[in-house]
Amino acid sequence: MSLLSSLYPGALMVVGASADPTKRGFQSVRALLRDGFQGAIYPINPKLTELQGLVCYPDIQSVPGQPELALICTPAISLPDVLQQCGLKGVQTAIVLASGFAESGSEGEALQQQSLAVAQRYGVRLIGPNTSGVFNTHARMNLVGFSDLHAGPLGILSQSGNMALSLVTEGSQQLHSGFSSYIGVGNAADLGFHDYLDYFAADQGTGALVAYLEGLTDGRAFLQAARRFTARKPLVLYKSGKSESGQKAARSHTGALAGSYQVARGVMRQAGVVLVEQPDHLLPVAEALATQPLPQGRRIAILADGGGHATIAADALDALGLTLAELSPTTQDGLKALLPRGAAVSNPVDVAGGTDSDPLNFARCAELLLQDPGVDQLLLVGLFGGYALRFDVSLADAERLTAVQLAELARMASKPLLVHSLYALSRPKPLQQLVEQGIPVYAGIDAAVAALKALADYAAYRQRGEQDDLLTGQGEASLRAARLLTGVRQQGRTALLEPEARQLLGTFEVPLPEACWLQTPDELQQLDGQWLEQPLAMKVVSRDVLHKSDAGGVKLNLLGLAALQRGWQQIEQQVLSHQPEARLEGMLLAPMASAPGTEVIIGVTHDSQYGHLLMFGLGGIFVEVLKDVVFRALPLSRADAWDMLAGIQSARVLEGVRGQPPVDKQALVELLLKVSALVVAHPEIEELDLNPVRCHREGYTLLDARVLLATAASGAMSAAGAEATGMAELADGVQRLH
Amino acid sequence: MSLLSSLYPGALMVVGASADPTKRGFQSVRALLRDGFQGAIYPINPKLTELQGLVCYPDIQSVPGQPELALICTPAISLPDVLQQCGLKGVQTAIVLASGFAESGSEGEALQQQSLAVAQRYGVRLIGPNTSGVFNTHARMNLVGFSDLHAGPLGILSQSGNMALSLVTEGSQQLHSGFSSYIGVGNAADLGFHDYLDYFAADQGTGALVAYLEGLTDGRAFLQAARRFTARKPLVLYKSGKSESGQKAARSHTGALAGSYQVARGVMRQAGVVLVEQPDHLLPVAEALATQPLPQGRRIAILADGGGHATIAADALDALGLTLAELSPTTQDGLKALLPRGAAVSNPVDVAGGTDSDPLNFARCAELLLQDPGVDQLLLVGLFGGYALRFDVSLADAERLTAVQLAELARMASKPLLVHSLYALSRPKPLQQLVEQGIPVYAGIDAAVAALKALADYAAYRQRGEQDDLLTGQGEASLRAARLLTGVRQQGRTALLEPEARQLLGTFEVPLPEACWLQTPDELQQLDGQWLEQPLAMKVVSRDVLHKSDAGGVKLNLLGLAALQRGWQQIEQQVLSHQPEARLEGMLLAPMASAPGTEVIIGVTHDSQYGHLLMFGLGGIFVEVLKDVVFRALPLSRADAWDMLAGIQSARVLEGVRGQPPVDKQALVELLLKVSALVVAHPEIEELDLNPVRCHREGYTLLDARVLLATAASGAMSAAGAEATGMAELADGVQRLH
Structure with a gap:
């Protein structure tokens, strides 16, 4: 791994070395010499021939050796040219200190893109730009200018130079076991959090990692790298931008988008990350994890x-x-x-x-x-x-x-x-x-x-441990689901009708309460006795009606043919007076759910940072007032599912309160896993709501289901979906993945 | 105030002065001399004639001056005698370091009582015993042996010597404005928290007080002193023992919810105390309050x-x-x-x-x-x-x-x-x-x-501010209530029947829903039409049935005479099969509360530390699962009542959620104040539950009321209650409600 070898370099260049002691191009050379860096040091500055006793080179090509790493202290505007020279020289990694790139507006953004293109053309990886730098005490290489470092097992990865300075200062003021490497993430134009996690995982000098995170551009890659990391070493993370006000500050700081903290809390836990709620717990917690x-x-x-x-x-x-x-x-x-x-x-x-x-x-x-x-x-x-x-x-x-x-x-x-x-x-x-x-x-x-x-x-x-496999889609079920979804799309729709949503869940063996979908009121007369002898719920089926209750599209407790006919008529009137142009596609009838139970809500949403998220919570007041829900990223493991049930604040309600029986947790876990499998197999599902699911002592009753697909442009189409639309060879290639 | 003059003494004695540098009798003299204490210092030790350059006296009576303060370093067993000598010498206050008193078992307890009796006889006030000591930097008097003190505005009052040491050490390690006085509470045989609060309030050297509290023997005195203190200066307090489980055997819902920390949080806030949740916030918070x-x-x-x-x-x-x-x-x-x-x-x-x-x-x-x-x-x-x-x-x-x-x-x-x-x-x-x-x-x-x-x-x-008056009982209402309570007591009962509880609230002008109490089923036939044309709730009235629902003693939605008669019969059967020996005293009928609303619970309990407490919370799941309730000590001020409504975590629910209208907060505040006035006027009320109170956009409906009185032995009887004893025509008074 080139980053690992770059940060234990045999030789490094300081591009923009300086004789001015207030400049990083001076300070870094001084620190390398003072700390006894073992490799070769090549200062580059056309105006100097010597710096702190070292030969100074006029340009990169004059350097005699083969530096793996370059510390670039020159102004932003020089970067494309410097990177090209680095590339020609065979440099693996460049640390770019200058600011004035994407964080400073559209001109800077263009300069950053141009620099990245050069770097990629010449195979140079970038740390930064706009990074406070890097140190690696085990290589005696301090390229950031922090003082009072002593070598130890704690790595630091930070999106804020000040937070890294805080941690190092805190360490120097207190008893602690010392630091290994620090990487300032900066604008992350090229290398990002997930690359750095892989570095720290591989670095033998690091026993545990402390990370300060404001926002992520690729949350999924982060989670995957975090999962790999935490399978080997502890990762202690503070996530700022928890609050709305906090997020505002994060945006104006690095332009990073901080997601909802509740989501972060769920997915980080899922990936084995230790999330601390106070920044001053970062070091104390990591200290224990690194040593005990x-x-x-x-x-x-x-x-x-x-x-x-x-x-x-x-x-x-x-x-x-x-x-x-x-x-x-x-x-x-x-x-x-x-x-x-x-x-x-x-x-x-x-x-x-x-x-x-x-x-x-x-x-x-x-x-x-x-x-x-x-x-x-x-x-x-x-x-x-x-x-x-x-x-x-x-x-x-x-x-x-x-x-x-x-x-x-x-x-x-x-x-x-x-x-x-x-x-x-x-x-x-x-x-x-x-x-x-x-x-x-x-x-x-x-x-x-x-x-x-x-x-x-x-x-x-x-x-x-490792037995905790991630569950993914099932082939046969997937094919049936794909046919259904393709059908919906071919009609130019993204919202499934409720009967379709139920059918879709049925393909993944989610047990559904008996229901029937009638297209015209005449069909009521064909209902057999069993349907007429119990109270039924009637809900409008219409591609144009998203919120059925709000549109007057639901009637409960209808008993007997006359009531059903009257109900049909009333629903039609109400819906059409609410939405005159709505196309009505009949009514869905289902027996009233009579068994008592505790209502929960299960949902899927697609997050711009972390991809598909599964949400679980208690229904009613718990979700609407208390926001007592937990999130996990898909796919879900069985252990994740159990952890979700235990993770809501009011988890005690699942054991049965106020005369309710305890819920069937095993069945609920299976349901969460089936939803996960469905969405993983069909990523074109953008949102899914099972709200409410009424949980009983044994099993549960789905009372409503909504599924929304991504628009063709925005969503990835599932392999099976692709096959069903006739793109057979594409599907062939991808299908085996499941 | 003698404590104030004692802690700025013109002269002090060290009883049990010592030449051994590891002893407090040596260290305290050394510290007084080093710090430049301005008063006279009289070491007492029969075996020494001189100590650190001071004349040492063989006994207390030989001391030439008139010391206000004595630091007593002698062993526990000597205390009664030493205190007598101090008293004869006119000492105002004695600081007793020795342990081996009440904290160490019954023998020590006896010795403590004996010492206290002597002190009281001779008018000597005690700090301790078993205290780590006292300092007053403004008097240059350090009688506790902490080092690195510098003078400033922060007072310390602590039930743990180690916590005081922690605070002083923390202060010396960090930038802060310095300490004024410290008092170690110790066993508080005589002077207690509330006396010390008065000292710190009067002490001009103290700008803010930091307190560490484990438990209180007289919580009411503490709250009163705290209220006086916080009207002048800030008090920052950490209360440990949060994790204690709630009160053991409480008969009422409110009593069961009165876990100690939740109560402490409420009553401390009410008294203007700043309660911090982490001990390491004590000093930082007090620092700001003392200086800003x-x-x-x-x-x-x-x-x-x-x-x-x-x-x-x-x-x-x-x-x-x-x-x-x-x-x-x-x-x-x-x-x-x-x-x-x-x-x-x-x-x-x-x-x-x-x-x-x-x-x-x-x-x-x-x-x-x-x-x-x-x-x-x-x-x-x-x-x-x-x-x-x-x-x-x-x-x-x-x-x-x-x-x-x-x-x-x-x-x-x-x-x-x-x-x-x-x-x-x-x-x-x-x-x-x-x-x-x-x-x-x-x-x-x-x-x-x-x-x-x-x-x-x-x-x-x-x-x-001061306009926030505390409301107390009302004379006329009180007399009527007293008659009612006396009647109940005369029947040897402590639990009021629900109709009695309603009537009691009525005397304090709590608006009550229409209800009537029938003693026999025959009386159903005398109900007028209005009662037969609306659905009614029927509840058993019985001195022996505390939990009516559990005993099958409640029927809802009874419409018409036949249903009422059937209901009466069923309730009688169910209650008697549940409690065969229960005496049935008829049924209470009330119209079904049809207006929608948000249910809250209001309760009163009697706490061994703080006296009567008022509780407020949302009903149902909020109180049963989330324990989202707040407590205040009685009497309640209007500002306290508003603060209670705002203080529950789910306060947002009062604004109206899930289609409910906002509640009438003004009316709810009046209700809280009336309950406060009732209980203040009649302290023999030990527990009271209004559960639930259904709150509407305007006003509220009391759906159930329970009142329990203290047993004659345990509870104080109100003055009015005692006066009314003997008045007998009570049954009459309660028979027909409104």
């Missing part, structure tokens, strides 16, 4: 040397849905033997001064907790690291020894150990030692608990 | 020197319900003139590099924003303070000058100005200057935005 083993579960033990911190930590656990581990009697007895009478030996454990004069006792307590099979992770909260500062300087040695023991105990137990200390920002020696031994140290309890949760969530995602 | 003027509203301008931070800040504003100010055309034109082309001049303002080489331009932009009448508060985000570090050291002078100008501009505009800087923890000179000039500086954007919100909330609370 994956836990078996969500049961946390808290070991505190003060009651206040213990209580706060327990509150924070509860707020994030983690569990306070139940300690075994053995553990509790062991703790009792170690601690004074006033100590709390059930979780959270409060040593009640039992370590103030003997820090090693803290390690003994930690050992008992780590050995308890009911404990998945251990959190220490309080003063540790500051005993010598707070109590007596004579404790310093014992405290340092305790730090070493704590790290060793965690390693032996193969369980995560996280340490909160109110002295974290003072960086006393024992805390430094913990971090050096791979134990994260936190100044805030909330950040520490967010890290515990991220460990549990990511571990659960990884446990889902 | 109160803003006119919630419209925030953001000035950023980088897009990423601007976006994050806008997201954070939105998440907390603040508004991005709309900038006037004048402001936008002014910014355009100051900034480069790529800058965003609508809010959030991004200078797009327009200040990198000219920090003073930042002040010019800030000036325009502060002058905009549409801006209530200004937040700066990004790198400010670090320009010299990040860009060029030559910018240092200009950056310092900018800091001075920014502070001056904010002063002139009388608007809050808060500054976020990613260099905050590095404490560069310009940021130090900002803090010295009274401008808070934050390392995290979330903390800064939490502070903006706290300023807006507290300002709104203060604007409610």
